[in-house]
Amino acid sequence: MNDKIVEVNELTRNFGEFAAVDNITFEVTKGEIFGFLGANGAGKTTAMRILCGLLAPSSGTATVCGYDVASQSEQIKLNIGYMSQKFSLFNDLSVWDNISFYAGIYRMSTAQIKQAGHQILQELELGKYKHRLVSSLPLGWKQKLAFAIAIIHKPQLVFLDEPTGGVDPITRRAFWDMIYRAAAENITVFVTTHYLDEAEYCDRISIMVKGKIGAIGTPQELKEQFRVQSIYDVILALARGEEQ
Amino acid sequence: MKNFLVFVHKELLHIIRDPKSLMIMILLPLIEILLFGFVLRFEINSANIAVYDIAKQELSTQLIHRLEGGKRFKITVANSMPEAENLLIAGKVKAVLCIGEDFEQKAREGRESSLQLLLDASDPNIASTIETYISATLADFWADSIVSAPAPLLKVEPLLYYNPLLKSVYVTIPGLISVVLMLICALMTSISLTRENETGTMKVLLISPLKPLQIIIGKLVPYLMVSMVNVGIILTLAFTVFQMPLAGSLIMLILVSLLYSLCALALGFLISTRAKTQQLAMMISLAGLMLPTTMLSGMIYPIKNMPLWLQGITMFMPARWFVNILKHIMLKASPFSAYADDVAILLLMTATLTLLSLKSFKIRFK
Numbered sequence: 001m002n003d004k005i006v007e008v009n010e011l012t013r014n015f016g017e018f019a020a021v022d023n024i025t026f027e028v029t030k031g032e033i034f035g036f037l038g039a040n041g042a043g044k045t046t047a048m049r050i051l052c053g054l055l056a057p058s059s060g061t062a063t064v065c066g067y068d069v070a071s072q073s074e075q076i077k078l079n080i081g082y083m084s085q086k087f088s089l090f091n092d093l094s095v096w097d098n099i100s101f102y103a104g105i106y107r108m109s110t111a112q113i114k115q116a117g118h119q120i121l122q123e124l125e126l127g128k129y130k131h132r133l134v135s136s137l138p139l140g141w142k143q144k145l146a147f148a149i150a151i152i153h154k155p156q157l158v159f160l161d162e163p164t165g166g167v168d169p170i171t172r173r174a175f176w177d178m179i180y181r182a183a184a185e186n187i188t189v190f191v192t193t194h195y196l197d198e199a200e201y202c203d204r205i206s207i208m209v210k211g212k213i214g215a216i217g218t219p220q221e222l223k224e225q226f227r228v229q230s231i232y233d234v235i236l237a238l239a240r241g242e243e244q
Numbered sequence: 245m246k247n248f249l250v251f252v253h254k255e256l257l258h259i260i261r262d263p264k265s266l267m268i269m270i271l272l273p274l275i276e277i278l279l280f281g282f283v284l285r286f287e288i289n290s291a292n293i294a295v296y297d298i299a300k301q302e303l304s305t306q307l308i309h310r311l312e313g314g315k316r317f318k319i320t321v322a323n324s325m326p327e328a329e330n331l332l333i334a335g336k337v338k339a340v341l342c343i344g345e346d347f348e349q350k351a352r353e354g355r356e357s358s359l360q361l362l363l364d365a366s367d368p369n370i371a372s373t374i375e376t377y378i379s380a381t382l383a384d385f386w387a388d389s390i391v392s393a394p395a396p397l398l399k400v401e402p403l404l405y406y407n408p409l410l411k412s413v414y415v416t417i418p419g420l421i422s423v424v425l426m427l428i429c430a431l432m433t434s435i436s437l438t439r440e441n442e443t444g445t446m447k448v449l450l451i452s453p454l455k456p457l458q459i460i461i462g463k464l465v466p467y468l469m470v471s472m473v474n475v476g477i478i479l480t481l482a483f484t485v486f487q488m489p490l491a492g493s494l495i496m497l498i499l500v501s502l503l504y505s506l507c508a509l510a511l512g513f514l515i516s517t518r519a520k521t522q523q524l525a526m527m528i529s530l531a532g533l534m535l536p537t538t539m540l541s542g543m544i545y546p547i548k549n550m551p552l553w554l555q556g557i558t559m560f561m562p563a564r565w566f567v568n569i570l571k572h573i574m575l576k577a578s579p580f581s582a583y584a585d586d587v588a589i590l591l592l593m594t595a596t597l598t599l600l601s602l603k604s605f606k607i608r609f610k
Contacts (some may be wrong), residue, residue: 086444211249
């Protein structure tokens with residue numbers, strides 16, 4: 001049985017002359033937490049949009065959950081979850097409205113929505129705030145709620161696009177506990193981040209540099225490969241290599 | 245289908261939970277219709293006019309009584325021409341009617357007898373309206389008068405069809421429906437769609453199993469519902485407060501309103517695919533749609549009076565065709581064939597706008 005949930009093979013995406021994603025090949029294994037790193041403009045977002053079925057590749061192939069991104073994006077969409085830096089909640093709707101809306105568009109039944117929704121409220125201790133508008137919640141709570149909602153339909157894979165942007169370290173740590181719990185429930189996590197301490201929390205990371213994969217492996221492997229002490233130094237080494 | 249209904253439900257929640265936009269959507273049409281209905285009038289109620297009756301005979305006195313009786317004029321009697329003119333210059337009266345001394349005599353002999361009418365034309369609309377009223381009153385007066393003598397040989401006899409009382413509400417209400425629907429449909433949808441882009445929720449929606457077309461239709465349906473409610477409110481007011489007639493079919497009226505709303509929704513959608521922010525969407529909708537709809541639909545200013553190039557532009561205003569259809573249905577009870585062309589143009593516009601916006605919606609995400 002194939003234990004790869006994402007398989008990317010010589011994937012390229014051009015915008016005019018510019019190759020935002022330039023011939024990348026990598027795999028993500030089921031159940032792992034995969035960190036997708038790279039400077040702004042390195043092509044992370046483009047690669048992620050292709051994997052989510054929002055953007056067609058110029059050449060090469062990619063499969064997500066066993067489905068081809070170019071031809072089977074409908075099936076992919078049913079099997080993935082997505083959360084962005086902006087948390088993607090509707091501020092003018094209540095906590096419960098947001099939960100039941102997202103669960104509903106993932107075609108969950110009313111009974112399932114009720115059950116899963118109450119579980120979220122319980123886990124996040126949001127029971128009292130069920131009918132509060134999301135806009136009135138503190139940032140950290142919104143972030144947790146957004147994540148819980150992104151995986152409410154138990155997807156095989158969840159994409160987190162800089163999910164901890166603008167959040168304090170303690171809250172970020174608590175958020176990562178949620179990520180670990182999701183991974184323990186066999187949800188593969190594909191996460192982009194600019195926080196290098198978070199990179200260390202990942203099972204494996206890849207670092208994109210100018211549209212290519214500059215390095216890929218477990219954090220330990222990368223440090224050994226570049227003979228440095230931290231992921232920060234790995235990225236510096238990559239950047240220097242690029243300059244030379 | 246279920247996830248589509250969930251989406252529509254969410255959109256309705258947005259509308260209901262946001263008291264401000266709900267107010268705009270329900271109250272604004274109400275205020276507009278009352279304002280336009282009561283203020284934007286071209287007919288005149290009790291205009292002050294001065295009469296200088298030189299003749300002071302039976303026939304001229306009767307004429308003055310007739311003018312007074314119509315409730316449209318408040319008559320001031322002047323005893324000399326300078327006095328009458330001074331009233332006009334001072335702005336106390338809008339017109340002076342001077343009845344010559346041979347008025348009755350000439351009338352009895354069947355000769356052409358003339359009256360002099362001085363008009364304050366600083367407000368041309370009022371001046372020409374007064375002139376129309378006085379001419380109409382005179383025509384009536386001749387017809388009923390005891391004078392058996394034939395009136396002047398060549399007599400223009402205006403016979404007013406469809407709007408015999410020349411009520412301007414009959415013209416403004418159809419125009420108003422077009423403005424309000426444009427406001428609700430185009431403005432509100434363009435704002436709501438760009439908001440979804442701005443907050444990043446659009447991306448999440450596109451990644452979800454919802455199909456792009458479902459997202460778009462799901463966005464438009466609630467506003468279509470709101471606009472139908474508005475059509476209901478406006479028509480109820482039109483029929484009750486302003487006693488507007490409905491000569492043709494109500495079903496047809498609702499159907500074309502639906503078509504026009506769809507056209508406006510497509511416009512709003514197109515704006516949202518081009519505008520990056522809510523503010524921009526609002527500016528484009530207000531300046532680019534509201535004003536031209538008001539000015540160029542033929543609602544206030546007759547299209548025939550516009551310079552040719554502007555007349556050309558009105559061809560591209562959906563409201564122009566819609567207002568025309570409304571007049572056919574509400575005032576004239578014309579058969580469908582009379583306004584089939586206008587309906588076809590609206591259909592064509594709606595289809596073109598929908599295709600255009602779908603195209604730029606796709607470009608944006610592909």
